[in-house]
Amino acid sequence: MSDATTDAATGGPVLAADGTPLKRSLARALRRQKWRALMLIAPLLTFILLTFILPVADMLFRSVENSIVEETLPRTVVALADWDADSGELPSEAVFAAMAADLKEAATAKTHTKVGGRLNYESPGISSLFRKTGRKAKKFDLEAGGPWKEALIDINDGWGEHENWRTILTYSSTYTAGYYLNAIDMQVGTNGAEMRPEDERIYMKLLKRTLWMSCLITFACIALGYPVAWLLANLPMRTANVLMILVLLPFWTSLLVRTSAWKILLQQQGVINDVLVWIGLVADENRLVMINNQFGTIVAMTHILLPFMILPMYSVMQTIPPTYLRAAKSLGATNWTAFWRVYFPQTIPGIGAGSILVFILAIGYYITPALVGGTKGTFISNEIARHISSSLNWGLGAALGAILLVVVLGLYWAYDKIVGIDNVKLG
Amino acid sequence: MAETASNDGFVVFDRVQKSYDGVNLVVKDLNLSVGRGEFLTMLGPSGSGKTTCLMMLAGFETATHGDILLGGNPINNIPPHKRGIGMVFQNYALFPHMTVAENLAFPLEVRKMGKSVREEKVKRALDMVQMGEFGGRRPAQLSGGQQQRIALARALVFEPELVLMDEPLGALDKQLREHMQFEITRLAHELGITTVYVTHDQTEALTMSDNVAVFDDGRIQQLAPPADLYEKPENSFVAQFIGENNTLEGVVTEMKGDICTVQLDDGEILDATPVNVSKVGERTKVSIRPERVEFSKDRLQEGAHLLKAEVKEFIYMGDVFRTRLKVAGNDEFVIKSRNAPDQVRLEPGNQIEIGWLPEDCRALDA
Numbered sequence: 001m002s003d004a005t006t007d008a009a010t011g012g013p014v015l016a017a018d019g020t021p022l023k024r025s026l027a028r029a030l031r032r033q034k035w036r037a038l039m040l041i042a043p044l045l046t047f048i049l050l051t052f053i054l055p056v057a058d059m060l061f062r063s064v065e066n067s068i069v070e071e072t073l074p075r076t077v078v079a080l081a082d083w084d085a086d087s088g089e090l091p092s093e094a095v096f097a098a099m100a101a102d103l104k105e106a107a108t109a110k111t112h113t114k115v116g117g118r119l120n121y122e123s124p125g126i127s128s129l130f131r132k133t134g135r136k137a138k139k140f141d142l143e144a145g146g147p148w149k150e151a152l153i154d155i156n157d158g159w160g161e162h163e164n165w166r167t168i169l170t171y172s173s174t175y176t177a178g179y180y181l182n183a184i185d186m187q188v189g190t191n192g193a194e195m196r197p198e199d200e201r202i203y204m205k206l207l208k209r210t211l212w213m214s215c216l217i218t219f220a221c222i223a224l225g226y227p228v229a230w231l232l233a234n235l236p237m238r239t240a241n242v243l244m245i246l247v248l249l250p251f252w253t254s255l256l257v258r259t260s261a262w263k264i265l266l267q268q269q270g271v272i273n274d275v276l277v278w279i280g281l282v283a284d285e286n287r288l289v290m291i292n293n294q295f296g297t298i299v300a301m302t303h304i305l306l307p308f309m310i311l312p313m314y315s316v317m318q319t320i321p322p323t324y325l326r327a328a329k330s331l332g333a334t335n336w337t338a339f340w341r342v343y344f345p346q347t348i349p350g351i352g353a354g355s356i357l358v359f360i361l362a363i364g365y366y367i368t369p370a371l372v373g374g375t376k377g378t379f380i381s382n383e384i385a386r387h388i389s390s391s392l393n394w395g396l397g398a399a400l401g402a403i404l405l406v407v408v409l410g411l412y413w414a415y416d417k418i419v420g421i422d423n424v425k426l427g
Numbered sequence: 428m429a430e431t432a433s434n435d436g437f438v439v440f441d442r443v444q445k446s447y448d449g450v451n452l453v454v455k456d457l458n459l460s461v462g463r464g465e466f467l468t469m470l471g472p473s474g475s476g477k478t479t480c481l482m483m484l485a486g487f488e489t490a491t492h493g494d495i496l497l498g499g500n501p502i503n504n505i506p507p508h509k510r511g512i513g514m515v516f517q518n519y520a521l522f523p524h525m526t527v528a529e530n531l532a533f534p535l536e537v538r539k540m541g542k543s544v545r546e547e548k549v550k551r552a553l554d555m556v557q558m559g560e561f562g563g564r565r566p567a568q569l570s571g572g573q574q575q576r577i578a579l580a581r582a583l584v585f586e587p588e589l590v591l592m593d594e595p596l597g598a599l600d601k602q603l604r605e606h607m608q609f610e611i612t613r614l615a616h617e618l619g620i621t622t623v624y625v626t627h628d629q630t631e632a633l634t635m636s637d638n639v640a641v642f643d644d645g646r647i648q649q650l651a652p653p654a655d656l657y658e659k660p661e662n663s664f665v666a667q668f669i670g671e672n673n674t675l676e677g678v679v680t681e682m683k684g685d686i687c688t689v690q691l692d693d694g695e696i697l698d699a700t701p702v703n704v705s706k707v708g709e710r711t712k713v714s715i716r717p718e719r720v721e722f723s724k725d726r727l728q729e730g731a732h733l734l735k736a737e738v739k740e741f742i743y744m745g746d747v748f749r750t751r752l753k754v755a756g757n758d759e760f761v762i763k764s765r766n767a768p769d770q771v772r773l774e775p776g777n778q779i780e781i782g783w784l785p786e787d788c789r790a791l792d793a
Binding site: 333 | 485486487506507508509510511512513514516517518520522523524533534537538581582585591
């Protein structure tokens with residue numbers, strides 16, 4: 001259709017005035033520009049690489065990395081490879097001898113507790129087995145000490161338990177899917193991967209709750225934000241500016257202050273309950289429980305995330321001229337039809353942008369659910385934080401984080417398929 | 428001059444006033460009657476109140492005082508969507524998320540018409556503006572002129588008796604604008620629709636309309652057919668606003684029936700038709716169209732008063748020559764002469780004498 005393609009179609013590459021192919025000449029002309037552009041973004045690119053891309057990659061790696069067993073117990077891992085876990089028998093003397101040698105070395109280097117801790121995630125109790133044995137392992141006489149099967153079982157009964165050896169075998173490889181299995185409430189049983197018992201399933205429930213509550217928060221933000229955004233876009237400049245300051249006010253207040261304010265408002269002896277009791281709507285002994293549950297989390301997070309919904313909706317609404325509504329009315333549409341058929345469809349890009357922002361922020365939100373969520377209103381991010389900072393099971397934390405990342409990317413993909421990402425406008 | 432509206436018109440403004448802030452009147456005492464099937468243009472500079480009038484008629488603004496009648500019934504309290512008035516907006520206001528056909532079907536859908544009827548009418552409306560094969564396109568995929576046609580078709584598809592157009596051709600280039608002027612007038616007359624058209628472009632107003640209402644300062648300055656408006660302006664605003672015009676200021680020295688004599692400020696004398704002057708001694712602005720000024724003696728009447736003029740500039744414009752003169756101290760005096768084989772080409776510095784027929788020279792308000 002265009003001239004360029006017809007030129008190309010008539011044969012041979014298009015040549016510049018000096019006879020070099022036009023494409024090469026163009027590339028040379030643009031090279032300086034490209035370099036300059038690259039230099040301009042280089043600081044930010046480096047920063048993002050160091051503080052975002054690398055940590056995310058490291059997290060993804062940690063969620064499958066399992067070299068600690070292989071590194072700490074190298075001989076055992078080799079010897080154990082021949083053992084048939086389903087035979088019902090304990091491993092051979094050679095395995096026990098290898099374990100003794102590994103333990104002696106590990107105890108000297110003080111790494112035995114680490115491998116115990118790692119295996120303890122999979123089989124509770126195994127940590128103390130390594131810790132207790134480790135105390136004596138330093139004095140093992142590897143030449144004369146045998147037979148090690150009896151010796152080890154003598155030190156701790158745990159060495160005679162079939163399940164413990166199975167756990168060591170299962171987690172002896174460098175990479176493991178174990179963290180992910182854990183993260184979706186599964187475990188490696190006698191017949192491969194299986195669901196954990198009903199009462200031990202926590203992460204899937206938490207993930208579902210996180211998604212569900214994020215949806216509720218997003219919808220609450222749309223419902224509350226839409227009219228405000230409309231007002232902002234349609235009021236005279238001066239009034240709109242005042243309103244805009246009110247919308248942005250929460251941004252200028254500390255997150256902790258805002259969350260604490262909600263505590264004061266919502267708690268059972270709080271302002272709202274007091275007022276309800278005072279006007280007689282609620283009996284004094286039946287004060288409403290509005291905090292430390294899902295309700296509290298939803299209210300506080302809707303409040304905190306509302307500006308992220310209002311701003312993109314506002315900037316999209318601002319670009320819609322009022323003549324569209326007038327045109328619809330002149331064509332015979334009632335106010336409602338004009339709004340619903342003509343105005344609303346044009347605001348969908350704003351709603352989409354706001355929803356993606358709010359939903360993605362909500363799904364990974366941490367402080368507010370931790371403060372006002374109680375036990376029923378916490379999110380998956382609280383569990384991730386717990387594994388990273390207190391239980392120190394970084395692998396599981398990383399696996400949960402990776403799952404969250406995949407869920408968000410999946411939803412983003414679905415959004416692109418259904419609504420189309422080019423339909424998202426921030427202004 | 429505001430006329431008293433006769434109440435037999437299809438659209439009637441009866442003593443309508445409009446104020447936005449309660450201090451200033453944007454529309455001051457508007458009386459206007461538009462006959463059924465008439466093409467009326469509201470012409471005026473921006474801020475003259477013409478668009479406000481249109482918006483009041485459409486129902487988007489409410490009149491502060493007075494009545495607006497449509498087909499004899501007051502419509503002040505009828506909401507816009509029940510007025511059944513088609514409207515073409517300045518920026519077309521085609522709904523961007525709907526296809527052309529959906530845009531056209533919209534007014535039919537809200538009137539609860541069946542699918543087959545809708546399709547039939549949409550097709551007919553598209554054919555009417557020669558856009559038959561564009562039904563599946565989005566407005567953004569059309570050129571300005573095509574969008575204009577669709578906007579027109581959408582305003583007409585539900586067969587309104589009255590169509591309002593708010594500077595609909597403002598965004599088009601000159602050639603397309605002239606073409607659409609013709610199309611719109613043709614359609615309006617073929618369909619027998621009453622049209623109220625707002626523009627600030629006087630050429631548009633003159634070429635399209637049956638009647639033109641010239642607005643200024645919230646009042647209709649003159650309501651007349653295009654030819655009268657151009658040739659017989661009733662006041663100096665209309666004379667200045669419509670077409671090119673030469674103005675000379677002076678005092679009336681003699682009234683003699685249809686002709687009055689005016690002494691210009693530098694003492695020269697000329698004859699004019701009194702329009703807005705009634706007695707000797709009144710100040711007046713005399714208005715003469717550039718193409719009615721003559722400078723070759725044989726074309727002038729015997730005994731006509733002549734004025735001395737000095738040629739300042741000669742501009743060759745192809746079909747006409749435009750010559751700027753200094754007359755009675757005013758060096759913005761322009762004459763236009765047809766590019767005919769025997770036409771004299773004046774040169775700067777030439778001293779000539781100019782004159783005109785008294786009926787082409789109108790003594791208006793000062």
